Amino acid sequence: MEGTSLRIVTSLFVSLLLWGAAQAEEGYSVDPVPQVEELIKSYKPLPPRLEKQGPLLTLSDCLNRARENHPSVAASWARVLQSQASLQQIWALYYPTATLTLQEDVDQNLASPNSVKTLSLLLGVEQTANATLAVSQTLFDGGERREKVEAARQNLRSAYLTFENDWITQAQSVQSAYLNVVEQETMVVVKLLDLDRVKANRDSAQRFLEAGTKSLVDVTQAEIQVAQAEASLANQRNLVKSAWIQLAQSMACAVDDIKDCKTEELLKFQVQLPTLNEAMAELETHPQYLLYKAGELANEASARAERKSMRPSFGVNTSLKAYDKYGVEANTWEVLFTLTIPLYDPTVGPQIDLYKAKVLEAQENAKNTRLQLIQEVESAFASSVGAQERAEASFKQAKTALLNYDLALKRYRAGIADYTELLNALSFVSTAQSSYITALADERTAEINLLKATGAAARFTKEYFARKATEYDLIRDLQEDLKSQSQEP
Template identity: 25%
Template sequence: MIALLALTLTVSAATPVLTLDEALAAARQNNLDLKVARARLEQSRLLSNRAWAGYLPTVSVAGTYTRQREITLPLPGPTGEPTPVVVTPGDQFGAQAEVRQAIIAPSLWPAIRNAGIAEDVAELNTDNMRREILFAVAQAYFGAASYQEAIRATQFLLDVNKAREADTQKRFDAGTVTKVALLRSQLDRARAEQDLVRARNAFASSRLALATLIQRDADFTLELPPVPQVPSQQEDLEKQALEQRPDVAAARRNLDLALGQKQAVWFSYAPSVGFSGVYRLSSVSSVFAPANTWALTLSAQWVLWDGGLREINLREQSARVAEATAQQKQAEARAVEEVSRARLEFENAQANLTKAEEALGLARETQRLTEISFKAGVATYLEVADANSALTGAEVGAISERLQTSLAALRLLRSAGAFAAQE
C-alpha cells in the first residue's frame, strides 16, 4: 500500500472491513447474475437425459368406459321360445397396455453425443460468465478502495489548509500578512472541502456498486490490496490463454457440436427398426373379438426421399461447420491479441506508477523543506500552499496510478484465463 500521510478517516469500530477475498466469496454465493447462470446450467444438464429418452423404452396404459344404449335381440331359447339376448351391453370397460422400444435408431446416436457436447458448451459459458462477474467485482473493489485512500489524502490537505487559515487569520489580525494572503488561505480551504466532498461521493457510489454486485449492505470499509502478481513470460501467458480460457474452449466445443449436427443429418439417411407390444382387455367378448388380445410388432422404416429436406439440412450444417471453424480461429486469435495488448497496458501502467511514486517522494521532500523555510521566515505562505497542494496532488496521482496498475494486472490475468480460474 502506498504510504500516505499519517491521517486516516474516522471510522466507527463497529464498521466491518471487507477484504478482496471476502468480496469474491460473497459474489460467488450471492451474485444474482451468477445464480441465473447456474440455474440455466442446471437446465442444460438435462439435455443428455432428454436425448437418451428417445432410445429408452416407453410404457403406456389406458382405460376406457363407454355408456351407450343397450341392444337386445329375441333369439330362440332351449324350449323354442324367444329369449332376449344382449347384443350390445350398455356398459363397456376396456384397458390397454403398450410397450415401445427403438432397436436401431441411427438418428438418435449422434443426438446423444451432441447433447453431451451441448452440456459442455453450457458449462464453459457459465464458467466464463462466472469469471467475468468476479472480474467486475475485483475491479469495483480496487476502485472503491482507491477512492477510500483518496479521501485520506484530501482530508489531510483540508486539515492542513484549515490550520494554515487559522494561522493566517492570527497573522492578519496582528498585521504581519496582507488581506490577499488571508483570502488565499480561505480559498485553499474551500477548494479542499470541495475536493473532499467529491472524493466521499465517489467512494460512496463505488462502494454501493460493489455492494450491489455481492448483494449486501454498503456498511463496510475496504483495504487496498497489493498489485496482483502476473507471470513474466509473454509466451507462457499466450499458451495459458489458449488452454485455460473458457470462451476459447467453448468455441472449440461449438465446432465439435456443429460437426456432430452435420453427422446427425448423414445418419438420418439410415433405416430404423423398432419393437412394440400391445395387450388389450375388454369387458365385451365375442367369437371374433375375444375379451383379451395381444400383439407383438417388429417394424422397420427407411425414408428414401423426403422432398430434399435432408439435402437442405446437410448444406445448412456444412455452412454452420464453416462458421464454427471461423469462430474458433477468431476466439484463439482474440485471446492471443488480448494477452499482448494487456501486457503492454500493464507495462505502461507500471512505468507510470514508478514515476508517480518518484513524484510523490519529491513532493513530500519539497513540502517538508518548504515548511522548514516558512517557519524560518524564508518561504512565503503561497509557497507553502503550493507545496501542500502539490503533495496532495502527488498522493492522489500515486493512488490513481496504483489503481490503474492493479486494473491492468487484473485484465492481463483475465486475458490469460488465470483470474478466478477456480471456485
C-alpha cells in the same frame, strides 16, 4: 515526471541552503545540512487508511456473494440445467416406452318393426372390457440416437463454458468495483490531509497578520485554499459513495449492507503477474474460446444425426391384451416387428447445410475470439509495465514533495518565504500522492484485466460447479471433458 522530480530535488537543496543561511544571519546555530536522500526516506508516500468501525469485507467475500446472489450468474447456471434436461431427453430415446390402455365398449342393438307407429324395441346390450399393455423399443436406427446424444452433450458443455465465461466477466466487475472503493477512500484521506494543511497555513497567515509581519493577501489566499480543499473533499466523498453503489450492484446486494465495512489494503499488496508466455498458454483453455469449439462439435454431431435419419430403422412392439366379453375372460399376446425405410425427405439436405454453416461460424468465431484475447493480454501487460514505472517514479516524487512542503512551511513560518511558495509546495504534495495512488490502482487494474483475458478468474467456478454437479446430478463424464478440452486439436 522525471523533470518534475528533478525540479523538486533542486528546490530542496536551495531551500535547505537558504534556510540555513537565514538562521545563521539571525544568530542561530546552524547544523550541518542533512542529506536530502536520507530525509526523503523518512516520509511515507501512501497516506493512512480511512478509519471505519464496520467489519472487514474482503475481495473474496465480495466474489462469493456475487457468485451466489447475482441474477446474471444464476440465469447462466439455469441455462446449464436446461441443457442437462435436454440431454436427458435425448438419452431417453434408448429406453423402451410402455403404455396401458383401458377401454370398455357398450353396443346397443335396436330393431325397428315395419309399422311406424310401433316404437323401436331394445333387443339387447353387448358390453366388452379391454385392457392393453404395450411396450415398444427401437432396436436399430443407424446411429442417429448416438449422434443426437453427442450433440446434446456438447451443447451442455457449451452451456457450462458460457457459464464460466459469464462468471469471469462478473468477477472482473466485482474486482474493479472493489478496487475503485479502495482507491477512492484512499483519495479521501489525501483530501483530508490537504484540508488540514491549508487550515494550518491559514492559521499561520492569520497570526502573521495579527503580528503585522504579513499582509491580508496571505490570509485571503489561505481562505480561498480552505474553501477549495473543502469542495474537493466533498466531491471526493461523493465519489466514494458512487464506488460503494457500484460494488453493491456488482454483488447484487443493498449498499447499506456494506458501505460501513472496512476494505483490504489492496494498494499495498505487491502485484504478481505471470510471464507473457505463461499468459498466452492459458488462452488455450479460456472458456470463451473453448465454448466455440464445443458449439462446433455439437453442430457436427447434429449434421451426422440428420444424415443418419435417412437410414433404415428397426423396432419391436409387444402387447398383452385382456378382455371380458359375455362374462368370458381371454388374453392375447401380440408381437410386431417394424422396419422403416426412409425414401425421401426434402428437409434433410438443407438442415445438414445449416449445421455445416454453423460449424464454419463457430470456427471463425473461435479464431476471432483468440485474436481478441491475445490483444487483451498484451494490453494488460503493457498497462502493467507502464503502471509499475509510474508507481516507482511517483513513489519518490511523493516523498520528495512531502519533504519540500515541510521545508517550505518552516521557511514561511521563519518569515523568509512568501505564501506562494507554500501553496506551490502544497500543490506538489497533493499531485504527487494522487499520482502515486492512481499508479498503484492501475497496477491492480492491469492484473484484473489479465485475469479476465487469460480466463484465470474461472477458477472460482470449479469448486462451485463440483458442488452444483452433486446437487443436480449432472453427467459425470462432463468433468473429464473439461479436463481434457485443452488437449483437443
